[in-house]
Amino acid sequence: MKIDAWLKDHERLDDLHRNGYRIIQDPKGFCFGADAVLLSGFARVRKGENVLDMGTGTGIIPILLEARTEGAHFTGLEIQEESVDMARRSVAFNALEDKIDIVFGDIKQAGARFGKQVFDVVTSNPPYMNAGGGLQNAMDTKAVARHEILCTLEEIIAQTAEVLRVGGRFYMVHRPHRLADIFVMLRVYKLEPKRLRMVHSYEGKAPSMVLVEAAKGGRPFLKVDAPLVIYRQNGEYTQEIMDIYYGDGKA
Numbered sequence: 001m002k003i004d005a006w007l008k009d010h011e012r013l014d015d016l017h018r019n020g021y022r023i024i025q026d027p028k029g030f031c032f033g034a035d036a037v038l039l040s041g042f043a044r045v046r047k048g049e050n051v052l053d054m055g056t057g058t059g060i061i062p063i064l065l066e067a068r069t070e071g072a073h074f075t076g077l078e079i080q081e082e083s084v085d086m087a088r089r090s091v092a093f094n095a096l097e098d099k100i101d102i103v104f105g106d107i108k109q110a111g112a113r114f115g116k117q118v119f120d121v122v123t124s125n126p127p128y129m130n131a132g133g134g135l136q137n138a139m140d141t142k143a144v145a146r147h148e149i150l151c152t153l154e155e156i157i158a159q160t161a162e163v164l165r166v167g168g169r170f171y172m173v174h175r176p177h178r179l180a181d182i183f184v185m186l187r188v189y190k191l192e193p194k195r196l197r198m199v200h201s202y203e204g205k206a207p208s209m210v211l212v213e214a215a216k217g218g219r220p221f222l223k224v225d226a227p228l229v230i231y232r233q234n235g236e237y238t239q240e241i242m243d244i245y246y247g248d249g250k251a
Contacts, residue, residue, distance in 0.1 A: 006093050011086070013093075016060075017246045018067035021094045024086045025058055032060040034230065035173045035209055036125050038199060040064035041244035042211040043171040045071040049120035052077060052163060054107050054156055059087030061123055062100045068247075071121070074100045077110060107151045111162030122160045123171045126153060153178065154185050161189035161216065169194075170214045176207050192218035197225040202233065 003013055006024065013022045025031045040061050045051055047070035053061045056076030066074055078084045087102040105113050153174075160170050170191055174182060176198065186193055195213035200206070207227070229238050237245070 006089055016064065016067070018064060019094075021063055021067055021096075023058060023060060023063060023090045024093065026082070026086065029082065030057065032057060036060045037064065037245060038209065038211065038228070039123060039125055039171060039173040040068060042173070042197060042213070043121065043123050044169065044213075045069035045121050048072045050118070051075065051121040051123065052110070052114070052119045054110065054122060054124040054160065055079075055126055055151070056087060056102065057083050057125075059090050059100070059102055061125065062102075063090065063094065063096065065123070066096060066099050075114075075119075076100065076102045077105055077107060077113075078102065079104070079106050107159055108155050110159040114163050116162055117165045117168075119163050120165055120168050121171070122164050122168070124156055124160070125173050126151070126156050153181060154188075157182075157185045157189050157191065161191055164191075164216045166217045168216050170216070172212050172214075174210055174212065176210045179210055179212075182210075182212060186212075186214045191216055192220060193222050194218055195223045195225060197228055199228045199230065201230050203227075203229050 007013060010028050011024055011026045014025055015022055023032075036057075037060075043065065045065055049071045051062070051065060051071050051074045053065075053074065053076045056062060056078045059076050062074035062076045065071060076087055078087060081104065084102055084104045091097060091100045091102060103113070164170060172182070183193055191214040193212060194215045197211040198207035199209035199211065201208055211228075228240065230241050232238055
């Protein structure tokens with residue numbers, strides 16, 4: 001089948017530089033960014049584990065995690081029908097139907113949908129901004145991805161605590177200014193912060209993202225990793241970023 005047969009109007013097929021995988025995206029909608037790729041590099045998925053990605057969008061994180069790890073199965077949960085459709089077509093294009101399921105549904109109903117304590121790992125690249133703030137179209141695809149319109153930080157963490165097994169791990173990428181909220185909510189729902197890594201665009205600049213790992217029922221002890229720097233001073237990617245984006249084989 002020709003590539004064009006997989007695509008709808010305005011869509012494109014992007015190379016993920018992993019296992020020959022590609023992903024369908026609509027540049028007029030919300031396309032994945034560096035945060036999703038960095039989260040896939042930060043998350044640790046062991047052989048045989050089952051993974052849920054909350055708010056999977058077009059399926060970027062399950063596809064990258066399948067390429068990078070030896071996890072048994074990956075599920076992406078997404079409420080926007082257009083994104084679900086693209087994600088399912090990307091899974092089929094890469095012949096990953098046996099490894100990845102894309103589920104249409106609401107994050108707020110994850111526990112009811114999947115059951116309690118059924119996943120070893122949960123990941124999320126959630127909306128970073130509170131709802132409001134002069135939004136022109138609150139149900140626009142980009143607005144839903146960026147603002148807490150359809151779910152809040154607390155709702156994501158609460159549902160993660162329901163579906164995650166005791167000892168299971170939660171991985172999230174967010175903005176540093178929400179870090180106090182993140183830590184408070186994690187502990188409210190018995191998810192203990194275990195690892196943190198700040199992401200900086202350039203060395204010496206303030207961090208633009210934060211990567212967080214939490215363990216369900218874990219004991220208090222937080223490890224702070226060395227900062228992750230995206231660009232050298234000349235604007236080229238650092239070697240670590242090159243390895244995350246273009247590394248070969250399973251992590």
